[in-house]
Amino acid sequence: MKKGFIIDSSDNVAIVLEDIAVGETVEIGAINVVARDQIPAVHKIAIADISAGENVRKFGDAIGKAKEKIQTGDWVHVHNLFC
């Protein structure tokens, strides 16, 4: 199974290690997440649902806010994350 990893336990996004296709399951530590988007390697996948305006957390800190509702398995990048 393709893998990802979480940097800090309080993060709501993880990093995928390989290119992921829609519908693929990604093993991230103890959890499995089904990708809802195509996600390039090294990019971010949501590992929890994030409401619009809520902080997106990586490195145990807020890196920005969700532009719209982000669902578990979504690719998180410029289209749905702002500063």
Add this chain to the structure above:
Amino acid sequence: METFMGYVRPDGSVGIRNHVVIMPTTACAAGTVQRIAREVPGIIPLLHTLGCGRPAEVDRCQRILTNILKNPNHFAVILVGIGCEGLSIEKIASDLEATGKHVFFTKMQTDGGSAGSEEKAVLKAHEYLEAAKQCKRETVGLDKLIVGTECGASDGFSGPLANQLIGELSDWIVEQGGASIVGESIELIGAEDILAARCKDQNMASEIRSFIGRAEKELSDAIGWENAHIVNKVNLEGGMTTIKEKTLGCVRKGGKTPVCGVLSYAEPVGERRGLIIQDGPGFDPESVAGFIGSGAQLVLFSTGKGNPIGFPSSPIIKIASCDDTFNKFSGNMDVNAGRFLADGNTLEPLKAETKEFLLSVLNGELTASEKQDQGGLLCIQTITSAL
């Protein structure tokens, strides 16, 4: 305390290399310097584009170049000028002599043109190379070590893997009594609170807030607020989105120890030790030159997408963030942080090996950038803008 074998200089600083370097005091003399360097293999040219004109920058430029030349990796310095440049060749030479460094200078307008200066400099270069051979390495503690930390062409693995590894090495060097420098002001935007909370005193915290705030304003004024807070194209492709995300990855290079000092660009570290933050440029070759000017004998450099950069007279340890970049740039990389995954999601084995490699580099083992002769040009930040 860990020890290494270094070249103890008259001012107490310790070199990990023993180079004879040659620098033009104006770019007008660069051709002559190149000829001399070709004629005397073994000396290292420090070529740059500066030295005259721009009167507002002359003092700053002279101070920075002097500090770079003072680096303990230099056994001796040869300066080649033409005679009418803005920089004072005599002042640079006397400042270097005051530290006990061997210095020779020649000016073409009074020494017989380029041919006359070349002849004099070639003779001196051979003499210095012979004298350098007589230097012996001595055992010194890691408290004599100053490292600069840098990241370039970062991707999503740079922060959590390569910079994390650098941060853990930085913590180890600080624990051993050495110094570690983190620079690149624009890459600290968003880390003001994190760094301020780690400062030993309130003045340092204010200085850091002040220069990061200035860098953020300059960047926003130049490219607009929104662009200033989204990462560049290479970083975007590498999976990073916001400047805060990049910053959180960048500051990992500084590990977890308290901030013990704040420096301006290329300002000497002197007797300061511990983690030091430098108000410096984000452009890698300029930033690296700033660390060398501050007295760093070695730079730890992480790269996501890959960068072959070296420094002409000092080693850079290159740390690839992932297998792909390590393999693509195999001849240019020293360490592969991507091994984290093969090692079972831990940096511990790699950290132990990298410590050993770092100690061997201090003792003289060449890094990839040295083997590949990637020194190139000396680039310095000539104006005080962070951009």
